[in-house]
Amino acid sequence: MSKQPRVLVCDDEPQILRALRVILRDAGFEAVPASTGEEALDLTAVRPPGAAILDLMLPDMDGVEVTRRIREWSEVPILVLSAVGEEDRKVEALAAGADDYVTKPFGPRELVARLEAALRRAQPETGQSTISVEGLEIDLAARFVRRDSAEIHLTPTEFELLRVLVRNRGRLMTHRDLLVEVWGIEYEDDLQVLRAHVANLRRKIEPPGEHVFIRTDPGVGYRFAE
Amino acid sequence: MSKQPRVLVCDDEPQILRALRVILRDAGFEAVPASTGEEALDLTAVRPPGAAILDLMLPDMDGVEVTRRIREWSEVPILVLSAVGEEDRKVEALAAGADDYVTKPFGPRELVARLEAALRRAQPETGQSTISVEGLEIDLAARFVRRDSAEIHLTPTEFELLRVLVRNRGRLMTHRDLLVEVWGIEYEDDLQVLRAHVANLRRKIEPPGEHVFIRTDPGVGYRFAE
């Protein structure tokens, strides 16, 4: 998950489209909406997304057809949404080159899991997911952190905070950015909670008395060293 | 599952081929597709797969014939796919040397279970798939675990849990990952069941009062020590 992949979402029902947008955004993706097959094909051609989610039932052409057309020139991972009772179409879609299918109604987590799996398969290891900086080693996939070959245990919140900082390393993350990404929008003003967790995280990963990895930008936010 | 075994898949219907590929890939296998009996024989000869799945109905020769020809020189596990009403042919296929048959339509899990069972039977002791860590010895293929040279009996669920953990050792497996892989998607939120089985498994494989093999990450999941 390098940098918020764009995901094309094609469905003719506005509610579904909206729901998908929320789900994807929460999972760290950027949704590119389309409501017809034609639109989906155009968008894919103009600016290829990192993945596509297509409904089988579309007004102008069906998802299988869209899949086939995209596959004529692109290897982008494709997920197909099918209603119950469309099992045959699912198989067709797979045959046409879809990577996976999700049956409606679906849970957000299932969708995200399958999407991430498809993306993972599409990029057979873009190097490691591990990041090493000055004795600090972070493996985001394995959820593993060590310093000078000693394992460091992080709590869920600490790890999440570190993940957001590392994913945007070098870039300044405002207090609000961090609070919203790690705790959710309802914490956007809770500076104290952020400070406490940054302090705990630093105690675990920084050399004593120094702030080499997590830098403070007073009054603005934090950034992870490059 | 030592290292993603290659499975030859022979079927003349592209949809089935496609579906099988997805199913197998999800189960950790690499599918090698073939659409005719001739092709299947060639592929098996050129680069022998770890197992083969053959449809009984093929354009050039039938699955029984393919089975017979492969058996002339190879012991590779063979699964036969049969449509309902082909019972007689199933028996012929088994007589010709097939290891098992699956009746269409089949569920992914049934297929995978039978395939794994066939693979397990095929390699009585290639060694290799055994893992040893600090007095604990695990043979995933033989479904065998021992500690300090004493055999340990695990229930099916416990073994499955251990297998998933070991296959991903070092990486943190979330509660959801484990529940979905071992129990299926419908258990994805059943934390209590996971805890109970982890406790039982630990009682059997861990030194008393310690958690050296299976580590807990509170609020996230479990991981097997590297």
Next chain:
DNA sequence: CATCTTCTTGACACTTTCTTGACGCTGGGA
């Protein structure tokens, strides 16, 4: 059908993690 194994579930004590308020420190502005 009886028996044995395995799985699931609820209760409860225990542990870890999160949140909150207090407090001392620092650096820039008046």
Next chain:
DNA sequence: TCCCAGCGTCAAGAAAGTGTCAAGAAGATG
């Protein structure tokens, strides 16, 4: 120099999560 807003740290209580036991349900075996 004094003031003060913002920061880092600490400790304690609240909240959330975990390990274990035991009993009943479900399933397999013979």
